[in-house]
Amino acid sequence: MAFYITTAISYVNGVPHLGHAYEAIATDVIARHRRQIGEDVFFLTGTDEHGEPVADAARAQGIEPQALADRNSARFKALMPQLEISNDFFIRTTDQQHKQRAAEVLQRVHDRGYTYEGTYEGWYCPRCADFKVENEILEGNRCPIHEIVLTREQEQNWFFRLSAFQEPLERLYAERPDFVMPAHRYNEARAFIGSGLEDVSLTRAHLSWGIEVPWDRSQVFYVWFDALLNYYTALWYARPGEDLTARYWPANFHVIGKDILKFHTVFWPALLMAAELELPRHVFVHGFLLAGDGRKMSKSLGNVLDPFEVLERYGADALRHYLLREVSFGQDGPVSPDGFQARYDAELANEYGNLAGRTLNMLERYCGGVVPEVATDAALREEFAGLFARVDELLGTAELSAALEEIWRHVRRLNRYVEENAPWALAKDPGRADELAGVLASLAEGLRAVTLALVPYMPVKTAALLAALGAGEQNERSFASHGWGGRVSALGPLFPKDPAPAA
Numbered sequence: 397m398a399f400y401i402t403t404a405i406s407y408v409n410g411v412p413h414l415g416h417a418y419e420a421i422a423t424d425v426i427a428r429h430r431r432q433i434g435e436d437v438f439f440l441t442g443t444d445e446h447g448e449p450v451a452d453a454a455r456a457q458g459i460e461p462q463a464l465a466d467r468n469s470a471r472f473k474a475l476m477p478q479l480e481i482s483n484d485f486f487i488r489t490t491d492q493q494h495k496q497r498a499a500e501v502l503q504r505v506h507d508r509g510y511t512y513e514g515t516y517e518g519w520y521c522p523r524c525a526d527f528k529v530e531n532e533i534l535e536g537n538r539c540p541i542h543e544i545v546l547t548r549e550q551e552q553n554w555f556f557r558l559s560a561f562q563e564p565l566e567r568l569y570a571e572r573p574d575f576v577m578p579a580h581r582y583n584e585a586r587a588f589i590g591s592g593l594e595d596v597s598l599t600r601a602h603l604s605w606g607i608e609v610p611w612d613r614s615q616v617f618y619v620w621f622d623a624l625l626n627y628y629t630a631l632w633y634a635r636p637g638e639d640l641t642a643r644y645w646p647a648n649f650h651v652i653g654k655d656i657l658k659f660h661t662v663f664w665p666a667l668l669m670a671a672e673l674e675l676p677r678h679v680f681v682h683g684f685l686l687a688g689d690g691r692k693m694s695k696s697l698g699n700v701l702d703p704f705e706v707l708e709r710y711g712a713d714a715l716r717h718y719l720l721r722e723v724s725f726g727q728d729g730p731v732s733p734d735g736f737q738a739r740y741d742a743e744l745a746n747e748y749g750n751l752a753g754r755t756l757n758m759l760e761r762y763c764g765g766v767v768p769e770v771a772t773d774a775a776l777r778e779e780f781a782g783l784f785a786r787v788d789e790l791l792g793t794a795e796l797s798a799a800l801e802e803i804w805r806h807v808r809r810l811n812r813y814v815e816e817n818a819p820w821a822l823a824k825d826p827g828r829a830d831e832l833a834g835v836l837a838s839l840a841e842g843l844r845a846v847t848l849a850l851v852p853y854m855p856v857k858t859a860a861l862l863a864a865l866g867a868g869e870q871n872e873r874s875f876a877s878h879g880w881g882g883r884v885s886a887l888g889p890l891f892p893k894d895p896a897p898a899a
């Protein structure tokens with residue numbers, strides 16, 4: 397079964413920050429989970445490189461827009477392996493093939509009569525590269541996202557007949573209540589449509605940094621339409637010599653931030669309908685990570701959790717775990733360096749790391765390094781019976797934090813199981829050897845099960861632990877009795893306290 401998932405593409409007028417890392421990590425967890433359950437996954441991320449904000453930023457630095465795009469796109473691309481992101485392709489909207497394919501789609505929209513020439517006048521935010529409609533504008537003519545004063549702009553350009561899709565979009569939302577998730581974002585998008593759609597500018601006249609309009613060479617496409625099409629164009633050329641469009645289109649999941657909801661939940665489906673292309677199955681809208689004091693994180697406020705510092709010292713898995721554990725995915729929530737440290741110590745070093753360390757040590761000391769081939773504890777088996785089905789269900793609706801909570805409940809259960817059964821006490825009594833073997837077999841199997849469930853979240857440490865457990869072939873997503881066969885091997889602390897910065 398094919399499964400196509402995307403992040404939004406990052407805009408190259410700036411450099412990567414925690415918000416970009418957050419979205420890539422969340423999307424990666426879903427992609428890895430789908431691969432784990434045997435689906436044929438294609439995972440796309442990349443950079444959005446045209447438009448006025450890039451042209452402006454380049455001018456301010458005295459360089460060509462392409463040079464700025466090259467430099468910053470490389471930074472976003474380099475971040476992906478650092479975060480253990482398993483994307484299958486990294487698209488750049490300045491790729492020649494993207495430009496060609498996007499122009500073809502937009503030509504089709506034009507040919508089908510969904511464009512016209514007109515004069516646009518409105519309130520424009522240069523940082524959003526977007527004209528704002530009346531019901532979005534803050535008091536004092538300010539941008540609802542950047543809070544800067546909007547400028548009044550007028551120009552002659554080509555319009556997209558968004559208004560023609562009023563009814564089709566209303567029908568889409570009525571028929572598919574899970575088109576946008578979570579529900580409060582669906583309601584927000586539906587309300588925006590309900591307030592009445594106005595036609596929007598499809599092209600810009602006073603700008604050269606963009607994809608040329610094939611039927612009017614004096615104009616370039618408005619950067620948003622160019623950027624949205626990346627999800628479609630990438631499949632055409634991501635794998636040299638092979639067109640993946642039929643295999644993966646339409647996307648199963650677009651994962652986006654709440655600030656670009658309108659483009660993905662209103663403009664994008666309308667554009668696809670205009671081009672007679674199939675619509676994505678779901679758009680998942682995540683919230684913002686806030687500073688510990690509840691304000692939006694910003695360098696100037698000095699309250700930033702620096703992803704690069706965390707990565708260097710603790711590695712990608714720790715950052716991935718923290719962000720998805722701390723903030724309920726889909727909501728806004730605060731993150732902070734102190735919060736990271738607290739969860740790292742309590743959950744990764746103590747709860748999970750110690751569970752792993754103790755289990756491996758006891759298997760070595762009491763069982764000669766071999767998982768006993770005896771029946772596992774029936775009560776524990778019962779408690780683990782629904783784990784994978786529940787995780788699959790939650791991840792199917794992108795409830796990443798809820799699924800992680802479910803897994804973590806089982807990590808804690810295993811720590812209680814150790815305390816309740818005190819294998820070190822059983823080991824002192826030769827008459828209880830069978831009991832000891834049962835307890836350690838159950839622990840090994842429980843640890844294998846939670847670790848397998850954690851693979852999408854923490855791909856590096858889980859691979860090391862599964863290997864140390866000798867569970868290489870034991871990758872069934874279940875809790876059962878296995879013929880383990882292999883020998884456990886030593887593993888240093890999975891999540892050492894106070895790790896030294898990487899050399």
Ligand SMILES: [Zn+2]
Pocket residue numbers: 521522523524525539540541542543
């Ligand atoms: Zn803005």
